[in-house]
Amino acid sequence: MRRVVGSLLGLLAALALMVSGCSLVLTEGPGGSGSGQDPAATAPAATAPAESGDAESGGVDPESGLPWIEVEELPQEAHETLELIDHGGPFPYDKDGSTFGNFEGYLPEEPRGHYREYTVESPGLDHRGPLRIVTGGEDTGQGVAYYWTSDHYESFERIRR
Incomplete structure:
Protein backbone atom coordinates (compact mmCIF):
# COMPACT_ATOMS: atom_id res chain seq x y z
CA MET A 1 0.00 0.00 0.00
CA THR A 42 13.31 37.25 -28.83
CA ALA A 43 11.18 40.41 -28.67
CA PRO A 44 9.95 41.62 -32.04
CA ALA A 45 12.42 44.11 -33.43
CA ALA A 46 9.53 46.01 -34.96
CA THR A 47 8.49 47.29 -31.54
CA ALA A 48 11.57 49.50 -31.37
CA PRO A 49 11.85 52.32 -33.89
CA ALA A 50 14.30 51.56 -36.64
CA GLU A 51 17.08 54.00 -37.46
CA SER A 52 15.02 56.07 -39.85
CA GLY A 53 11.70 55.31 -38.23
CA ASP A 54 9.57 56.85 -35.54
CA ALA A 55 11.15 60.20 -34.69
CA GLU A 56 12.24 61.19 -38.18
CA SER A 57 9.22 59.97 -40.12
CA GLY A 58 6.46 61.14 -37.84
CA GLY A 59 4.94 58.49 -35.66
CA VAL A 60 3.70 54.97 -35.73
CA ASP A 61 1.19 53.39 -38.10
CA PRO A 62 -1.90 52.57 -36.00
CA GLU A 63 -2.78 49.55 -38.17
CA SER A 64 0.54 47.74 -37.91
CA GLY A 65 2.16 49.36 -34.87
CA LEU A 66 5.26 49.92 -37.00
CA PRO A 67 7.13 53.19 -37.39
CA TRP A 68 6.46 55.13 -40.57
CA ILE A 69 9.17 55.81 -43.11
CA GLU A 70 8.78 58.32 -45.91
CA VAL A 71 9.53 57.26 -49.48
CA GLU A 72 12.10 60.05 -49.65
CA GLU A 73 14.03 58.41 -46.79
CA LEU A 74 14.48 55.14 -48.70
CA PRO A 75 17.59 54.50 -50.80
CA GLN A 76 17.36 55.19 -54.53
CA GLU A 77 17.28 51.43 -55.22
CA ALA A 78 14.05 51.16 -53.21
CA HIS A 79 12.50 53.91 -55.36
CA GLU A 80 13.35 51.83 -58.41
CA THR A 81 11.77 48.73 -56.85
CA LEU A 82 8.61 50.69 -55.97
CA GLU A 83 8.39 51.83 -59.58
CA LEU A 84 8.70 48.23 -60.79
CA ILE A 85 5.98 47.17 -58.34
CA ASP A 86 3.72 49.98 -59.57
CA HIS A 87 4.18 48.82 -63.18
CA GLY A 88 3.96 45.08 -62.47
CA GLY A 89 7.60 44.40 -63.35
CA PRO A 90 9.66 43.12 -64.98
CA PHE A 91 11.51 42.16 -61.83
CA PRO A 92 15.20 41.23 -61.69
CA TYR A 93 14.77 38.15 -59.47
CA ASP A 94 12.49 35.12 -59.82
CA LYS A 95 11.51 35.42 -56.13
CA ASP A 96 10.19 38.96 -56.62
CA GLY A 97 6.42 38.97 -56.25
CA SER A 98 6.40 35.64 -54.42
CA THR A 99 4.46 35.08 -51.22
CA PHE A 100 6.03 36.44 -48.06
CA GLY A 101 5.02 34.15 -45.21
CA ASN A 102 5.37 36.64 -42.32
CA PHE A 103 6.69 33.77 -40.21
CA GLU A 104 8.47 36.30 -38.01
CA GLY A 105 5.06 37.76 -37.14
CA TYR A 106 6.16 41.40 -37.34
CA LEU A 107 3.50 42.40 -39.86
CA PRO A 108 -0.24 42.33 -39.11
CA GLU A 109 -1.66 38.82 -39.15
CA GLU A 110 -3.26 38.05 -42.50
CA PRO A 111 -4.09 34.90 -44.46
CA ARG A 112 -1.25 33.22 -46.34
CA GLY A 113 -0.74 34.85 -49.71
CA HIS A 114 -1.62 38.35 -48.49
CA TYR A 115 1.99 39.56 -48.49
CA ARG A 116 4.42 39.68 -51.43
CA GLU A 117 8.16 40.31 -51.26
CA TYR A 118 10.39 42.25 -53.63
CA THR A 119 14.17 42.56 -53.70
CA VAL A 120 15.79 45.96 -53.44
CA GLU A 121 19.21 45.91 -55.07
CA SER A 122 22.09 46.17 -52.59
CA PRO A 123 25.00 47.94 -54.30
CA GLY A 124 28.23 45.96 -54.23
CA LEU A 125 26.63 42.57 -53.48
CA ASP A 126 26.51 39.69 -55.94
CA HIS A 127 23.37 38.21 -54.33
CA ARG A 128 19.92 39.50 -53.36
CA GLY A 129 21.13 41.05 -50.12
CA PRO A 130 19.03 42.06 -47.11
CA LEU A 131 16.93 44.89 -48.54
CA ARG A 132 13.27 44.14 -49.27
CA ILE A 133 9.93 45.78 -49.83
CA VAL A 134 6.94 43.71 -48.76
CA THR A 135 3.46 44.59 -49.95
CA GLY A 136 0.20 43.58 -48.36
CA GLY A 137 -3.21 43.53 -49.95
CA GLU A 138 -4.38 44.23 -53.44
CA ASP A 139 -5.08 47.48 -55.20
CA THR A 140 -8.86 47.04 -54.90
CA GLY A 141 -9.82 50.41 -53.48
CA GLN A 142 -8.59 49.72 -49.96
CA GLY A 143 -5.04 50.25 -51.06
CA VAL A 144 -1.85 48.32 -50.74
CA ALA A 145 0.32 48.52 -47.63
CA TYR A 146 4.05 48.80 -48.27
CA TYR A 147 6.70 47.74 -45.76
CA TRP A 148 10.48 48.29 -45.75
CA THR A 149 13.10 46.04 -44.19
CA SER A 150 16.78 46.83 -44.39
CA ASP A 151 17.85 43.81 -42.35
CA HIS A 152 16.20 40.85 -44.08
CA TYR A 153 12.97 40.71 -42.05
CA GLU A 154 14.48 41.42 -38.61
CA SER A 155 12.53 44.69 -38.44
CA PHE A 156 10.03 46.58 -40.57
CA GLU A 157 8.82 50.08 -41.18
CA ARG A 158 5.58 51.02 -42.93
CA ILE A 159 6.24 53.04 -46.07
CA ARG A 160 4.01 56.10 -46.22
CA ARG A 161 2.62 56.29 -49.78
Missing part, protein backbone atom coordinates in the same frame (compact mmCIF):
# COMPACT_ATOMS: atom_id res chain seq x y z
CA ARG A 2 2.84 2.40 0.85
CA ARG A 3 4.39 1.76 -2.54
CA VAL A 4 1.12 2.70 -4.31
CA VAL A 5 0.70 5.87 -2.22
CA GLY A 6 4.34 6.82 -2.82
CA SER A 7 3.95 6.27 -6.56
CA LEU A 8 0.76 8.35 -6.64
CA LEU A 9 2.44 11.17 -4.72
CA GLY A 10 5.37 11.06 -7.13
CA LEU A 11 3.03 11.22 -10.13
CA LEU A 12 1.11 14.12 -8.60
CA ALA A 13 4.35 16.00 -7.93
CA ALA A 14 5.51 15.43 -11.52
CA LEU A 15 2.12 16.56 -12.85
CA ALA A 16 2.27 19.71 -10.70
CA LEU A 17 5.72 20.52 -12.07
CA MET A 18 4.54 20.00 -15.64
CA VAL A 19 1.49 22.21 -15.15
CA SER A 20 3.52 24.99 -13.53
CA GLY A 21 6.10 24.74 -16.30
CA CYS A 22 3.38 25.03 -18.94
CA SER A 23 1.93 28.09 -17.25
CA LEU A 24 5.37 29.73 -17.32
CA VAL A 25 5.65 29.09 -21.04
CA LEU A 26 2.13 30.41 -21.63
CA THR A 27 2.62 33.56 -19.55
CA GLU A 28 6.20 34.36 -20.48
CA GLY A 29 6.32 32.96 -23.99
CA PRO A 30 9.17 31.07 -25.56
CA GLY A 31 11.75 33.58 -24.37
CA GLY A 32 10.65 33.38 -20.71
CA SER A 33 13.04 32.68 -17.87
CA GLY A 34 14.31 29.16 -17.85
CA SER A 35 14.35 28.94 -21.63
CA GLY A 36 18.01 29.79 -21.88
CA GLN A 37 17.17 32.77 -24.09
CA ASP A 38 17.30 36.44 -23.30
CA PRO A 39 13.69 37.75 -23.58
CA ALA A 40 15.01 40.95 -25.18
CA ALA A 41 16.63 38.87 -27.91
